[in-house]
Amino acid sequence: MAFFDFLRRIGPGKDRSRQRGVRGQRVQDRRADQGTVQIGTPPVGYPRAAAAPPPAPPVAMPAAPPVGPAATVVTPRAEPIAPRPAPAAANTSGKTEYVDVRAMLPNQVVGVLVAIEGELEGEVYRVYDGENRLGRSSDCAIELPSRKISREHSKLIHQDGVFVIAPLSDRNPTILNDERTDGAELSDGDTIKLGRTKLKFRSI
Secondary structure (H helix, E strand, O other): OHHHHHHHHHOHHHHHHHHHHHHHHHHHOOOOOOOOOOOOOOOOOOOOOOOOOOOOOOOOOOOOOOOOOOOOOOOOOOOOOOOOOOOOOOOOOOOOOOOOHHHHOOOOEEEEEEEEEOOOOOOEEEEEOEEEEEEOOOOOOEEOOOOOOOOOOEEEEEEOOEEEEEEOOOOOOEEEOOEEOOOEEEOOOOEEEEOOEEEEEEEO
């Protein structure tokens, strides 16, 4: 009952005017120069979201090198194997056999010629079994490079233990022990002169 008595004292007109005054005061409190802020628009100075970076340019890949033809593998050809010589016949007699080594050496050295005078002084030349040609030519068994000696001047022959010297040139003589010879037996210690070169013979 007290609540209804309170309403009668106030009255309906006073209550409405007070309510209108309150609403009008609230509206007037707003400044006329203030703008209306829309929802969803960020105010000035607020950091914006960073824009997405532009896409990176495509990287050019190097072109693959051209593929050449495959290398050809060459297999070396096997060389033919020479057949082995047949073994010598075995000695079944039980007796001792002697082998002549000199018969196995056809170019056996049987003597030497030593230059003791002339352009070739001090040179030593080997004398082989059989025929030995002496001269300036490289085809001679005993090459004597001197202008005073013929290309094929003379020949020295050894056969059956005997040495013989004989001329081959008609223009240039062969001097044996200071005498011209047309062919003679040669002994150990003899001297032979061809052109200006003097040689001493030594047998082995």
